[in-house]
Amino acid sequence: MNELVTGHYKVVVIGAGFGGMYALHRLRSEGTQTICFEAGGGVGGTWYWNRYPGARVDIESMQYSYSFDEELQQEWSWPENFSAQPDIERYANHVADRFGLREDIVFDARVNSMRFDEEANIWHLTTERGDEVTAHYVISATGSLDATNVPGFPGLDSFEGDWHHTSQWPKEGVSFDGLRVGVIGTGSSGVQAIPEIAKTASHLHVFQRTPAFTMPNNNQPLDPDYEREWKDTYAERREAMRTDQGLSMFPPKYGAILDMEPAVREAIMEDLYASRSGFNLLVAFNDTMVNAEANELLAEFMRNKIRSIVTDPVVAEKLCPRYAIGTKRVCLDSGYHATYNRENVTLVDVRESPIEEITPRGVRTADGEYELDILVLATGFDAVSGSLTRLNVTGVDGLDLRDKWKDGATNYLGMFVAGFPNLFMIHGPGSPGVLAQMIAGAEWQVQYVLDVIHDLDTRGVQRIDTTAEWENKWDAEVQTAASYTLFGDTDSWYKGANIEGKPKSFMVYVGGYDNYSRRCREQVEADYEGFVLSP
Ligand code: N01
Numbered sequence: 001m002n003e004l005v006t007g008h009y010k011v012v013v014i015g016a017g018f019g020g021m022y023a024l025h026r027l028r029s030e031g032t033q034t035i036c037f038e039a040g041g042g043v044g045g046t047w048y049w050n051r052y053p054g055a056r057v058d059i060e061s062m063q064y065s066y067s068f069d070e071e072l073q074q075e076w077s078w079p080e081n082f083s084a085q086p087d088i089e090r091y092a093n094h095v096a097d098r099f100g101l102r103e104d105i106v107f108d109a110r111v112n113s114m115r116f117d118e119e120a121n122i123w124h125l126t127t128e129r130g131d132e133v134t135a136h137y138v139i140s141a142t143g144s145l146d147a148t149n150v151p152g153f154p155g156l157d158s159f160e161g162d163w164h165h166t167s168q169w170p171k172e173g174v175s176f177d178g179l180r181v182g183v184i185g186t187g188s189s190g191v192q193a194i195p196e197i198a199k200t201a202s203h204l205h206v207f208q209r210t211p212a213f214t215m216p217n218n219n220q221p222l223d224p225d226y227e228r229e230w231k232d233t234y235a236e237r238r239e240a241m242r243t244d245q246g247l248s249m250f251p252p253k254y255g256a257i258l259d260m261e262p263a264v265r266e267a268i269m270e271d272l273y274a275s276r277s278g279f280n281l282l283v284a285f286n287d288t289m290v291n292a293e294a295n296e297l298l299a300e301f302m303r304n305k306i307r308s309i310v311t312d313p314v315v316a317e318k319l320c321p322r323y324a325i326g327t328k329r330v331c332l333d334s335g336y337h338a339t340y341n342r343e344n345v346t347l348v349d350v351r352e353s354p355i356e357e358i359t360p361r362g363v364r365t366a367d368g369e370y371e372l373d374i375l376v377l378a379t380g381f382d383a384v385s386g387s388l389t390r391l392n393v394t395g396v397d398g399l400d401l402r403d404k405w406k407d408g409a410t411n412y413l414g415m416f417v418a419g420f421p422n423l424f425m426i427h428g429p430g431s432p433g434v435l436a437q438m439i440a441g442a443e444w445q446v447q448y449v450l451d452v453i454h455d456l457d458t459r460g461v462q463r464i465d466t467t468a469e470w471e472n473k474w475d476a477e478v479q480t481a482a483s484y485t486l487f488g489d490t491d492s493w494y495k496g497a498n499i500e501g502k503p504k505s506f507m508v509y510v511g512g513y514d515n516y517s518r519r520c521r522e523q524v525e526a527d528y529e530g531f532v533l534s535p
Contacts, residue, residue, distance in 0.1 A: 017045015
């Protein structure tokens with residue numbers, strides 16, 4: 001859709017990633033007047049923007065896909081166990097075409113303001129390109145990892161070569177052939193991009209501040225027999241996923257690692273390390289995320305893997321993370337550590353010698369200048385809350401969402417914000433979002449939101465809000481759940497610690513999707529406890 005859009009809609013959806021597309025599909029199917037604004041030129045959300053080399057999903061594709069339509073899941077075939085970005089984007093396009101979603105998606109239309117009209121109980125939305133609409137309800141499906149973080153390196157503008165952030169990757173691709181490349185950042189994006197870039201760069205310098213724990217994805221072309229097994233029993237498997245803590249299917253747990261004889265636990269860890277997904281190792285034991293001693297056994301197993309792969313012992317030690325494994329997002333990799341055995345790859349430890357500036361010719365650290373032709377920033381996101389605050393949202397009494405969240409992204413049930421009525425967040429702060437299978441999580445939340453909207457319609461309610469008191473109660477549940485785990489011990493984007501000046505507060509509900517979904521339903525069933533409904 002190209003022409004400028006005006007008029008009134010019952011529901012406006014922001015974002016045509018997997019959450020937004022599903023919301024749009026459901027709304028269209030029930031005949032609701034709706035429209036979706038998408039900042040990008042195509043569908044797929046995170047899989048539209050993050051097209052850096054090596055970008056790949058880390059949940060098996062048979063799971064990381066929509067469950068809502070049996071024919072869709074039967075007809076679609078994934079080429080690999082863990083599909084690469086182009087295949088996931090192809091899938092997103094297939095879904096958009098199959099369900100006719102493009103008719104109601106406005107592309108290249110970044111929402112740049114949202115203002116709530118308290119008299120009329122409607123939202124006014126505008127986009128950068130000039131669309132102006134009103135809506136009774138807004139579903140923000142803007143993604144948890146969408147607001148790009150470009151650290152304020154002095155001199156970045158003076159760099160004479162090209163630079164690219166992994167999450168704003170040019171559609172036409174980037175050639176590294178014969179070039180001196182620098183990559184800053186070794187989170188999941190860096191871990192996936194570095195082995196690919198190293199293949200053609202004349203030299204690659206990796207600027208690492210914190211090493212990452214990564215697990216092998218042991219990726220393979222999808223075995224047709226395995227695919228058949230899944231497709232024959234998709235309904236049961238999806239049901240099993242829905243009742244899982246992380247909305248995923250993993251092999252059964254082994255119990256507590258601390259209770260095991262060393263030889264037994266080593267054998268189990270070796271088995272899981274070589275299994276279909278390295279994540280099996282992360283979720284195999286029931287104590288590794290809650291007990292520091294248990295965590296250290298798994299962490300040291302993974303450090304020994306790094307030591308066994310990386311031939312230079314000094315480099316190997318620098319690549320060994322020292323925090324509790326799992327407390328920063330673990331990544332699945334394809335040959336990441338082996339990349340440091342290549343002669344054309346050098347690790348630069350910027351914890352030891354910090355980056356001082358970007359110069360016209362490269363990167364200067366406390367140690368000296370590294371000359372580069374091209375620079376890649378794999379420096380992550382203003383995660384979870386950043387994609388919402390940058391929409392310029394004004395709620396009741398002219399309250400700006402940035403002011404509301406200046407001390408932390410308060411919310412109720414991860415979907416509602418007091419003072420911002422009739423706004424529903426998908427994967428917002430306070431929800432399990434990024435720590436569950438995100439397509440399944442979006443399907444659940446969209447269903448919940450639509451159930452609430454239908455119920456409000458039946459009751460003749462025009463406006464749904466919550467209160468600061470109930471935001472605090474929900475935050476207590478979120479923080480309590482986190483306090484049983486080791487998550488709080490490490491600075492991570494889960495708690496906003498990667499962004500200078502962002503308040504540190506843990507933003508993800510880690511009590512399990514089963515508990516989360518129960519709590520959300522309970523509060524509605526208790527006659528909308530914690531909500532404020534106005535006729
Ligand atoms: O971002 P990150 P990401 N100077 O924030 C470093 C998902 N994802 O894009 O840790 C020097 O994890 C920073 O260092 P430190 C996944 O959920 C999934 O990689 O802050 N370095 C870190 O090393 C993931 O967690 C997949 O000390 C600086 C890196 O940049 C999330 O997206 C693939 C710096 C940023 O790592 C984000 O991953 C990719 C500075 N000033 C992403 N500022 C899948 O596999 C930052 N860094 C599905």
